[in-house]
Amino acid sequence: MLYRLILAALVAAPLAASATALSLPGTPPDSVAVPGPPAATRPVSASNPLPWYRPSHVVLQTGGGLGMIAGGAGFSLKDRLDLDILIGYVPEKYAGSALSLVSAKLLYSPWTLPLRDKLTLKPLSVGGYFSYTHGTINDEEPDQYQPGYYWFSTDTRVGPLLGSRLSYALPATASGRSRSLSAYYEFGTNDLYIVSYVQNRRGLSPADILTLSLGLKLDI
């Protein structure tokens, strides 16, 4: 039930933003050539970039193997390359023990398409993630196994990501940087699922190994 609420909130936030945009008066349907205020449509103000060590956004997401709920902060380079660091959590009820996950996601979004008013779309985000899981029950104690007994790590995963992002422009910051609230989805998988699929192209389908993340990004 709680999870349904989280999901509903994740989906509702961008829909609410989009509804606000829809109800804006004074813009006839065919006025697509009329640009909005520069601060609202241009995602990053080149004149006032953040120093590299300052996070540019906060993130909240669910799924993707990175937690029932995962939150963190991220860095952005030229509005195209995002590095997000997340802390995730899975309750015992769903995984057998309470899990904490630390993950890093690197995503490259080559295109930003203006849709209308304050909405922009990054149609393609491609990248990958690394995650470390703490709190598994059988966590390879010293001397439990000979080296190479299991060839894979039980707590470190890597995998590819592919998704899209829809952004809604918010009022700019006091220092003039533009801000937006984005909703994204990412399809992914992990190293072990990929190995399983590659060796069983008949017995498994790509859909069998897919995972999905849904999340929100807010510029700060």
Next chain:
Amino acid sequence: MRSFFRTFSGRSLLPVAAALLLSGCDLLEFSPNDHRAPDSERDLTAKNLALLAQRPLPAGDTLRFVFTGDSQRFYDDAEDLVRSVNQQPGIQFMLVAGDISDFGFAREMRWINHDLRKLKVPYLTVVGNHDLVGNGRKAYEAIFGPRNYSFVYGDTKFIFVDTNGREYNFDGTAPDMTFVKRELADNSVRRHVIISHVPPQDEDFDPALSEPYAAALREDPRLVFELNGHRHAFSIGEVFGDGVTYINSSSFESRQYVVLTVWGDKQFCLKQVTF
């Protein structure tokens, strides 16, 4: 263009979001250790036992079942095994000697079930060491059921025991000797069959329990044989030279299984099948 997106976000996005909420939960995996699954893919041991209970062995029919093990990451082979087993006449169920998964993930156990549920007969599993990796023990319990259990069919008690001692750091809990002795003491049936993943002579069996386990089996007058997996190769013999027959299963990728037929007090015959 503009009206397209107005339509797109206003009318299309809501159903898409609703569909994701309803059907996407399976995709929205919290962790590979996430063991949530639809009701139809949980408690499979109980479900298969219920299926078996619906078709008791008719009087005069011979007890006959397929024995295999170590399905692990061999999904292509699993499809072929199902096709082959479905052509075997007169079998009542199939036993899988553990290592259903490779990484202890519920998703892997469900992948194997997607193949094995196409069998014309029910199948029963015992937990293997790979099923106990990470949080596998909880995934196995969610998808299949208890790690130690038994059922009676055809006047025979089939006893499933977790013997993967190394996964518990040889803490003396696997095999659960209290469970083993209690089950072997059941004299309400004619025969006993015991099935586990790691055989007692293996270095992954708790060394402190190897002898007590073998002794308990030796002292059971009703025991027909002991069934194991783990070694990925068929073998049969008296491992300890004490009159107890140990049969090790082939794994799915070795594309062999055996059909076991049991009658009388302890008589059995074994047929090897290659697929």
